Amino acid sequence: MSTKPVQVKPGLEPYVPALSRREVAHLLRRASFGADPETVNTYAGQTAAAVVDDLLTFATDSNANPLPAEPSWANQPQPDRSVEPSEVVRAYNQNNVLWLAELSTQMLELFRSGGLRERMTLFWHNHFVTELEVYELGVYAYRYLRIIRNNALGDFKAFVKEMGLTPAMLIYLNGNTNEKNSPNENYARELLELFTMGPVDSYGNENYSQTDVEEVARALTGWFVNRDTIAAELFNKEFDEGQKVIMGRTGDFDYEGVNDVLFNERPFQIAEFICAQLYREFVYDEPDLEIVRELATIFRESNFQIAPVLRTLLGSSHFFETQFIGAKIKSPADLIAGALLETGLVPSEDILTFMADLSKGLDQEMLDPPDVSGWPGHRAWISTNSLPARWSFADFLLYNGRNNQSIDLTSIAALLPDADDAQAAFKLPLSIAEHFLAVPLD
Numbered sequence: 001m002s003t004k005p006v007q008v009k010p011g012l013e014p015y016v017p018a019l020s021r022r023e024v025a026h027l028l029r030r031a032s033f034g035a036d037p038e039t040v041n042t043y044a045g046q047t048a049a050a051v052v053d054d055l056l057t058f059a060t061d062s063n064a065n066p067l068p069a070e071p072s073w074a075n076q077p078q079p080d081r082s083v084e085p086s087e088v089v090r091a092y093n094q095n096n097v098l099w100l101a102e103l104s105t106q107m108l109e110l111f112r113s114g115g116l117r118e119r120m121t122l123f124w125h126n127h128f129v130t131e132l133e134v135y136e137l138g139v140y141a142y143r144y145l146r147i148i149r150n151n152a153l154g155d156f157k158a159f160v161k162e163m164g165l166t167p168a169m170l171i172y173l174n175g176n177t178n179e180k181n182s183p184n185e186n187y188a189r190e191l192l193e194l195f196t197m198g199p200v201d202s203y204g205n206e207n208y209s210q211t212d213v214e215e216v217a218r219a220l221t222g223w224f225v226n227r228d229t230i231a232a233e234l235f236n237k238e239f240d241e242g243q244k245v246i247m248g249r250t251g252d253f254d255y256e257g258v259n260d261v262l263f264n265e266r267p268f269q270i271a272e273f274i275c276a277q278l279y280r281e282f283v284y285d286e287p288d289l290e291i292v293r294e295l296a297t298i299f300r301e302s303n304f305q306i307a308p309v310l311r312t313l314l315g316s317s318h319f320f321e322t323q324f325i326g327a328k329i330k331s332p333a334d335l336i337a338g339a340l341l342e343t344g345l346v347p348s349e350d351i352l353t354f355m356a357d358l359s360k361g362l363d364q365e366m367l368d369p370p371d372v373s374g375w376p377g378h379r380a381w382i383s384t385n386s387l388p389a390r391w392s393f394a395d396f397l398l399y400n401g402r403n404n405q406s407i408d409l410t411s412i413a414a415l416l417p418d419a420d421d422a423q424a425a426f427k428l429p430l431s432i433a434e435h436f437l438a439v440p441l442d
Contacts, residue, residue, distance in 0.1 A: 005286045006324065010317035012294050015048040022434070024051065026325045029438065030282050031055050031314055032115045033334055034341030037415035037435060052315040056307055059116035059153055067149055068106060073099050074142050077228050099138030103145065104366040105352040108359070111337035112347075116310075120152035121145070122333060123281050125367075126374040128163045128195060132367040135171040139230050141367050144168040156274065156304040160196060161259045165232040167225045173372070176224045178217060180240035188217035190372055196262055197269040202289055207269045208247065215244040219253040263304065271296035275309060282313060283324055285378040291318055326438030329378050332362035335390060339397060342436060343407040358393060362386055 019027070024043045025035035032055070043051045058065050079089050110118045130144060144166050151159035163169055164187065170176045173187035193199055197207045222239030223232050234255075244253050247265040251257060263270060275295040279287040295309050302308040313319055330338065336355045340347055347355065356366065363386070369375050397407050409432065416431040418424055433441055 005288045006284055006321075006327070008288075008318065008321045008323060010321050012291060012312055012316040012318055014315055015317045015320045017047075018045045019043060019048060019051065022325065023048075023320055025435075026320070026438065027051060027055075027314065029338065030119075030319075030328075031310075032119055032341070033111045034338035035435075036341050036344060037412055040435075041415060048315045048320065052311055055116045055314075056153070056311060059114075059120070060307070065114060065117060067146070068110065071099070071102065071142065074139060075230065076139060077230055078137060078139075080227070096136070096138050100132065100141060100367070101353070101356070103138060103141055104356045105349065107145075107366045108333065108337055108340075108352055108355055109347070111333060112340045117149060117152050119281075120306075121148050122331075123278075124148045124152060124159075126369060126377075127277060128169070129369050129372050129374045130168040130172040130367075131369060131371070132365075135168045137167075140166075140168040140171070143230070153307045153310070154305065156299075156306055157259065157263050160191075160262075161256070163195075164191065164220075164255070164259075165223065167230060167232065170223060170225050170232055175220060178221050178223065179238040180218070180221045183214065183217040183221060183240070185213050185217045188220060189213050191216065192262075194372060196273065197266050198273045201269045202272050202293070207266060212246055215246045215253075216258055218242070219244050219246070219258045220255055223255065267300050268296065271299040271304070275299055278309060278313065280377075282310070283319060284327055288318070329381050331375065331377060331381055332359040332364040332386075332390075333366065335362075335393070339394070343397065343409075344411055345397070345407055358389075362389055 021040050021044045024040050024046075027048070028035040028039060028043075031052070043054075073095065076092070079092050081089055107118075107121075111122065114121070125145075125148060128148070132141060135141075147159075147162050147166050151162065164175070169187070173190055174184045175187045178184040178187070192208050192213060199208075200206055218240045222235050222237075224235055224238075225231070226233045239254065241252055243250060246253060246258065246261050249261050249265060253261060272292055276287045276292045278295070279292055283291075295313060298312055299305075299309050336359055339345070340355075345351075359366065362381075363370075364375060398409075412435065413428055413432060416428065416435055421427065430441070
């Protein structure tokens with residue numbers, strides 16, 4: 001069943017009323033992964049603009065919210081099977097399994113604590129898709145995630161340029177086998193179709209042709225992954241130096257030139273395409289076209305900076321429209337990280353590993369989306385198999401836990417009632433239900 005845009009009157013004008021607890025919880029669930037009661041108490045009564053500014057500041061503050069430290073194994077290249085002893089290769093492969101598990105559990109832990117930056121990390125992971133099943137190595141996965149986190153709220157043009165030369169992407173979409181006498185179109189096609197502008201614009205006009213794909217592929221020839229340095233390098237002999245015609249522009253375009261052509265020739269299309277994806281992530285699964293076009297104007301006028309778009313959207317009357325509160329179906333990772341946040345459970349390494357396994361069991365394995373289109377999301381997350389598993393997860397946390405790490409509702413309860421309310425004890429069950437449920441109880 002497809003969704004339709006929700007027709008509401010509020011637009012992108014700032015939402016000026018003081019935020020209620022329910023509105024704060026809505027903002028926190030969309031701009032991070034959950035609404036813990038202490039943070040809700042802190043922000044209730046403030047303006048949307050003030051809270052959004054605080055969330056954006058924390059997301060970009062390297063002191064308050066530092067990026068994860070580089071792991072000790074980050075620069076260990078894969079041994080050459082033709083040279084190294086088999087036991088060395090075997091040991092590396094065994095360690096690689098542990099490194100990947102470390103990254104997966106770290107992602108869930110950072111989803112719990114990293115706020116908007118980590119929300120955007122999951123968003124971009126499902127936009128600039130790569131599959132671990134293809135590139136296999138933890139050293140590549142680490143670099144891929146580092147690029148996403150470094151660019152999550154910054155310059156989208158620079159983000160696109162950097163992402164195309166990360167080893168995970170080069171290997172995944174065959175950029176490392178794209179040679180002048182045998183151009184490979186995989187990355188060129190997805191760069192246009194999924195990563196920047198989409199096949200057609202909002203008026204139904206084609207954004208590019210098959211010839212554009214072929215010419216872009218020629219301009220991207222010659223790049224490969226150096227196994228020793230774990231980085232992309234240009235092999236000049238395999239670069240096609242000839243003239244290319246891309247979207248009506250003629251030149252001897254190279255990797256840098258291609259990205260410039262895309263943003264110079266299709267700025268409106270790129271802006272609308274990306275803003276539509278952001279709308280789906282933060283508001284509702286089916287974008288409101290007029291809102292998207294207004295956001296796209298902000299995106300273009302800020303020279304494709306991501307943060308101004310989010311500042312406007314998350315602080316708008318449109319975002320706080322009541323029909324959008326509780327209207328998104330959480331992904332498994334969102335569900336799991338949200339449960340940690342909203343119950344105050346600080347997970348051990350053991351429970352993080354369990355939750356990473358659970359997310360995988362619910363068809364969202366971190367670092368390994370199903371294909372280049374990513375996880376479809378929304379209603380695709382719910383099936384006759386997945387829904388009971390979601391319920392069982394809640395039961396597990398509440399009644400069983402793992403190594404005595406079940407939820408302590410008493411600490412949550414202490415933060416919910418109004419201490420000055422003589423009826424607080426009688427209202428507590430209602431307060432707990434309202435804390436965990438986004439939709440109105442009636």
